[in-house]
Amino acid sequence: QQQVKQSPQSLIVQKGGISIINCAYENTAFDYFPWYQQFPGKGPALLIAIRPDVSEKKEGRFTISFNKSAKQFSLHIMDSQPGDSATYFCAPLLNTDKLIFGTGTRLQVFP
């Protein structure tokens, strides 16, 4: 299931810094682009999502940038906090049917 490539695999950021996670895809049948946050032992939680007719969406400290022609989208976390330490997954929706998850990025934010 290599339809979605996520990078980096892990990320260490200082408190207050910017965390950037990237996702690249090939399948043009993806029609919705969410990011999920997962803490150890918990299920993934929807963080923010974007439709393909929009290039950027911001919710609080979280921003998605979407480049349809390059088939890439990214998550930016501004003013990163220790509580943001988690694993993040891009999970584009295929044919409005099912989520296809990336391999995940483990983010660690140090005080």
Added chain:
Amino acid sequence: DTGVSQNPRHKITKRGQNVTFRCDPISEHNRLYWYRQTLGQGPEFLTYFQNEAQLEKSRLLSDRFSAERPKGSFSTLEIQRTEQGDSAMYLCASSLWGLAGTFGPGTRLTVL
């Protein structure tokens, strides 16, 4: 609404035994999904229901796996003759039509 619930949260079983997991979705959601997540990986799609109809099954879902959603509300996932390779977190999610799903806390299965 209390979100998506899954039971049990943990299950330890011996190889060859059958196990059944239950998922209770958000009540107004018509779609229910099952995913499997192994350590260090992203969740992988197994199957989904729209109301009581099972619309798609992944090739990952061998004939030892069966899922039901008899009345279009809760769902069960049964694994027969469990194998050590079945050890994983089994996640349930629900959504309204094709929107991004809300996930439950998962059932962690350990096959000894």
